[in-house]
Amino acid sequence: MQPLYEREELAAITGGPLRPGGLELTGKLLHHSGLAPGATVLDLGCGSGFSLELLIRVYRLVAVGIDPSPLLLAQAGRRAPQATLLQATAQALPCIDGSFAGVVCECVLSLTGDVHLVIREMHRVLRSGGVLLLSDVYAHEKGRFSTSPRATSCVNSTVTLAMMTQALRAADFELLHFWECTDILKQLAGQIIFDYGSLGAFWNVILGQATGQCTHDCTRTGVKLGYYALVAQKR
Numbered sequence: 001m002q003p004l005y006e007r008e009e010l011a012a013i014t015g016g017p018l019r020p021g022g023l024e025l026t027g028k029l030l031h032h033s034g035l036a037p038g039a040t041v042l043d044l045g046c047g048s049g050f051s052l053e054l055l056i057r058v059y060r061l062v063a064v065g066i067d068p069s070p071l072l073l074a075q076a077g078r079r080a081p082q083a084t085l086l087q088a089t090a091q092a093l094p095c096i097d098g099s100f101a102g103v104v105c106e107c108v109l110s111l112t113g114d115v116h117l118v119i120r121e122m123h124r125v126l127r128s129g130g131v132l133l134l135s136d137v138y139a140h141e142k143g144r145f146s147t148s149p150r151a152t153s154c155v156n157s158t159v160t161l162a163m164m165t166q167a168l169r170a171a172d173f174e175l176l177h178f179w180e181c182t183d184i185l186k187q188l189a190g191q192i193i194f195d196y197g198s199l200g201a202f203w204n205v206i207l208g209q210a211t212g213q214c215t216h217d218c219t220r221t222g223v224k225l226g227y228y229a230l231v232a233q234k235r
């Protein structure tokens with residue numbers, strides 16, 4: 001089944017970027033990044049290219065976008081034609097060591113299934129002193145969601161904040177800024193309920209049938225979700 005982030009319904013709810021927080025959250029991260037115009041930045045899991053366009057047009061950065069989805073890369077190419085685009089996954093970046101001043105990674109880490117490996121890869125491709133701009137879903141308790149293979153979304157392999165910050169430390173990143181952003185997740189859920197009547201009704205549209213049970217219903221798993229944004233620096 002087509003992943004949630006490739007579905008038009010998600011972009012219609014968020015107004016573009018395929019995640020909570022929109023370009024406002026990207027702008028906040030960039031504001032605290034210290035990245036100067038002309039710096040080379042990787043948008044890892046760039047999706048349909050909304051952040052790439054912002055990086056290039058507003059912040060005057062040189063941007064590279066990587067994503068495994070040919071569909072989303074094609075959209076990114078139309079939205080940000082000046083960006084260099086590569087089809088690859090975060091687990092094995094086709095980039096030489098130390099090639100970027102910044103890595104932007106928005107709502108992607110939780111899809112990869114291996115936080116330690118991906119954070120090490122991001123560390124590898126950053127130059128010394130380079131910055132990682134990260135935002136994602138987190139779980140309040142350790143545990144994985146028992147999601148349907150028919151519905152891939154950012155809650156698939158969500159980790160706790162402790163697991164994520166431990167992976168940052170293990171890779172030798174220094175945490176510079178951290179923001180608790182769970183309110184934007186609540187806003188997105190509210191928007192979905194406003195548009196569809198309930199979260200279950202939305203998932204039934206995405207899953208293509210009235211299943212009567214929602215595999216992403218957090219109350220069923222007992223795992224509460226949150227959202228964070230952070231800036232970390234490669235030592």
Ligand SMILES: C[S@@+](CC[C@H](N)C(=O)[O-])C[C@H]1O[C@@H](n2cnc3c(N)ncnc32)[C@H](O)[C@@H]1O
Binds near residue numbers: 005066088
């Ligand atoms: C929730 S969307 C976010 C897209 C974009 N960052 C944005 O803010 O609009 C998740 C993105 O991660 C990409 N993705 C999924 N698995 C990935 C992986 N293993 N490595 C890199 N990107 C991945 C998807 O194709 C999708 O574009």
